[in-house]
Amino acid sequence: MAQTHRRNQPPKWLHFIIGLAAVTIVILFVVMPLGVIIKEAFGKGFAVWYQSISEADALAAVKLTLITAAIVVPLNTVFGVVMAWALAKFEFRGRTFLISLIDMPFAVSPVVAGLIFVLLLGPRNGWLGPWLADHNIHLVFSTAGIVIATLFVTFPFVVRELIPLMREQGSEEEQAALSLGAGGWRMFFKITLPNIKWGLLYGVILCTARSVGEFGAVSVVSGHIRGETNTLPLHVEILYNEYSFTAAFAAASLLSLVAVLTIVFKSVLERRVH
Amino acid sequence: MSIKIKNISKTFGDFKALDHVNLEIPTGKLVAILGPSGCGKTTLLRIVAGLETPDALPGADIVFDQISAIKSPVNRRQVGFVFQHYALFRQMTVFENIAFGLRIKPRRERPSKEEINDSVHKLLDLVQLSRLGDRYPDQLSGGQRQRVALARALAIKPKVLLLDEPFGALDAQVRASLRRWLRHLHDTINVTSIFVTHDQEEALEVADEVVVMNKGVIEQSGPSNDVFRHPMTEFVMNFLGEVNIFHGRFEEDKAIFGAAPHAESEAKMLVRPHDFAILGHQNSGGIPAEVIRVLTAGPVVKIELADQLKQTLYVHLSHAEYADNPVRVLDKVYLIPKSTRIFRNGESWSGDYVI
Numbered sequence: 001m002a003q004t005h006r007r008n009q010p011p012k013w014l015h016f017i018i019g020l021a022a023v024t025i026v027i028l029f030v031v032m033p034l035g036v037i038i039k040e041a042f043g044k045g046f047a048v049w050y051q052s053i054s055e056a057d058a059l060a061a062v063k064l065t066l067i068t069a070a071i072v073v074p075l076n077t078v079f080g081v082v083m084a085w086a087l088a089k090f091e092f093r094g095r096t097f098l099i100s101l102i103d104m105p106f107a108v109s110p111v112v113a114g115l116i117f118v119l120l121l122g123p124r125n126g127w128l129g130p131w132l133a134d135h136n137i138h139l140v141f142s143t144a145g146i147v148i149a150t151l152f153v154t155f156p157f158v159v160r161e162l163i164p165l166m167r168e169q170g171s172e173e174e175q176a177a178l179s180l181g182a183g184g185w186r187m188f189f190k191i192t193l194p195n196i197k198w199g200l201l202y203g204v205i206l207c208t209a210r211s212v213g214e215f216g217a218v219s220v221v222s223g224h225i226r227g228e229t230n231t232l233p234l235h236v237e238i239l240y241n242e243y244s245f246t247a248a249f250a251a252a253s254l255l256s257l258v259a260v261l262t263i264v265f266k267s268v269l270e271r272r273v274h
Numbered sequence: 275m276s277i278k279i280k281n282i283s284k285t286f287g288d289f290k291a292l293d294h295v296n297l298e299i300p301t302g303k304l305v306a307i308l309g310p311s312g313c314g315k316t317t318l319l320r321i322v323a324g325l326e327t328p329d330a331l332p333g334a335d336i337v338f339d340q341i342s343a344i345k346s347p348v349n350r351r352q353v354g355f356v357f358q359h360y361a362l363f364r365q366m367t368v369f370e371n372i373a374f375g376l377r378i379k380p381r382r383e384r385p386s387k388e389e390i391n392d393s394v395h396k397l398l399d400l401v402q403l404s405r406l407g408d409r410y411p412d413q414l415s416g417g418q419r420q421r422v423a424l425a426r427a428l429a430i431k432p433k434v435l436l437l438d439e440p441f442g443a444l445d446a447q448v449r450a451s452l453r454r455w456l457r458h459l460h461d462t463i464n465v466t467s468i469f470v471t472h473d474q475e476e477a478l479e480v481a482d483e484v485v486v487m488n489k490g491v492i493e494q495s496g497p498s499n500d501v502f503r504h505p506m507t508e509f510v511m512n513f514l515g516e517v518n519i520f521h522g523r524f525e526e527d528k529a530i531f532g533a534a535p536h537a538e539s540e541a542k543m544l545v546r547p548h549d550f551a552i553l554g555h556q557n558s559g560g561i562p563a564e565v566i567r568v569l570t571a572g573p574v575v576k577i578e579l580a581d582q583l584k585q586t587l588y589v590h591l592s593h594a595e596y597a598d599n600p601v602r603v604l605d606k607v608y609l610i611p612k613s614t615r616i617f618r619n620g621e622s623w624s625g626d627y628v629i
Contacts, residue, residue, distance in 0.1 A: 172357050172359060172361035173361050173362075173363055173364070175325055175348070175355070175357070175361065176355065176357060176361040176362075176363070176423075176426075177363070177374070178325075178347075178348045178349045179323060179324075179325070179348055179349070179351075179353060179354070179355040179427075180349075180374055180375035180378070180426065180427075180429075180430055181349050181350075181352070181375055181378060181379065181430060182349055182374075182378050183349060186378055190363075190374075190378070191363060191365075194365040195364065195365060
């Protein structure tokens with residue numbers, strides 16, 4: 001037994017090289033960038049960092065980012081659960097096609113996604129834009145546009161997480177609940193939801209992280225109006241382009257904090273889900 | 275509560291799972307629906323439960339005690355359904371699983387907390403799991419899980435109890451003890467029950483009546499003993515136990531075996547292994563055969579023989595019969611069928627025959 005074990009192990013030198021490569025990559029691509037952000041953000045002292053993030057435009061950006069996430073995440077959670085339910089528990093024509101369609105926001109470049117909405121909803125030449133403008137509805141270059149673009153980009157997270165989970169669990173428990181007299185809602189809240197709760201939370205966290213951090217699509221639809229249609233990632237870009245490095249990195253440090261928290265939650269949840 | 279199944283068909287795409295099925299199940303009986311996989315037995319059970327909708331045909335109906343139930347959704351039918359893979363609520367303890375059906379009742383029908391507590395404990399006793407109420411389903415063995423599933427189904431005092439291959443996922447020993455236990459349980463609670471199985475031994479041992487299905491139709495139904503003793507079709511006889519098959523043909527209302535088979539008027543004679551006597555010498559009607567193997571370890575002596583067409587035949591003798599007339603490998607013997615059934619185009623046929 002011990003001998004087979006040893007034989008299946010790679011030779012020592014290979015072990016060492018692989019280990020070294022892994023550590024180098026982690027240092028180069030994770031530790032050092034994070035280090036740079038922290039150094040630049042706090043380089044001129046905590047007071048300057050605090051000033052940078054509490055200045056009016058920064059606060060507006062944080063607020064818009066949070067509002068966007070507060071709208072997008074619940075909507076995509078509900079859409080995601082409904083969609084996953086339909087796709088996982090029922091067999092119908094076009095099911096596999098729909099499943100691959102869900103991946104579209106991942107496959108399309110976010111910038112293109114943003115452009116799609118500008119072309120669709122833009123006031124002058126959009127397909128629906130002129131009609132919307134006539135009715136005094138302005139979706140592009142406003143909070144609404146940012147929300148729509150973010151909705152699109154973050155749509156797959158919850159669905160993708162839930163479909164395999166629901167497939168694996170099947171629908172027998174739900175049928176059992178029905179046969180015991182439960183109605184549809186009762187069944188959903190007592191059986192379906194508890195069974196998917198960890199997977200759902202996992203998807204929600206990824207969805208939140210992305211909606212906070214989304215740059216490309218939002219950049220195209222936002223119109224970059226300071227203090228109005230700037231989210232945190234856009235704010236970072238503007239500051240950086242204006243050579244306000246400390247302020248840019250201070251804002252970036254907030255986004256990094258979100259990222260780190262996401263990873264912590266994710267690894268805790270991963271153990272629960274799988 | 276009696277169950278009437280009237281003119282039920284079910285089509286999945288091009289596949290006809292059930293083809294105009296009619297069946298009556300008398301009050302208080304335990305009935306087994308028996309058939310090979312894909313014969314439609316589970317679909318029929320799910321239609322009775324309301325988990326599947328039958329094709330909309332005129333006269334199609336499921337009737338519980340004179341009251342049509344076909345329009346009621348599954349949650350109004352008050353059926354206890356036991357799934358092959360248990361379908362226990364994995365997030366709930368055994369106790370909560372059993373209490374579920376009572377707790378979700380509408381307020382005016384819902385028993386009080388104490389009453390729920392009481393009935394769950396009674397059910398736990400009934401299924402002999404009194405001390406496992408706090409466990410979660412994944413901490414139980416397969417047999418225990420299935421008993422929890424049964425207790426959960428019984429909690430709502432169902433009009434009928436439907437069991438879909440309830441022992442299918444269990445190993446042989448647990449199966450055997452659970453099915454005896456199910457029979458006792460049924461004798462205690464006496465609720466009209468249908469259970470689906472592909473195991474003829476299980477069906478014959480547990481059920482009062484068996485319904486044999488094949489390719490979406492009922493081949494035969496009736497008291498277990500009748501169906502076993504008097505199979506109406508070749509399929510039923512073949513499915514209910516081991517058989518030896520002899521081919522022949524019909525000639526002027528006589529079945530002739532041993533002669534070359536004839537495609538248009540093919541005769542088949544089926545003989546169960548325990549329906550043979552073995553003679554050491556020629557006698558009228560004996561089938562000449564040579565002994566290939568004798569297996570004496572077991573409740574009966576199993577003898578494998580080859581007839582003149584090199585077809586393998588199986589004969590089961592009691593140890594007493596064998597002791598009176600032992601045979602050895604390579605002995606030339608003659609087989610006398612004590613009881614045979616002849617089939618013409620799959621249907622039972624009676625008349626003279628010659629071997």
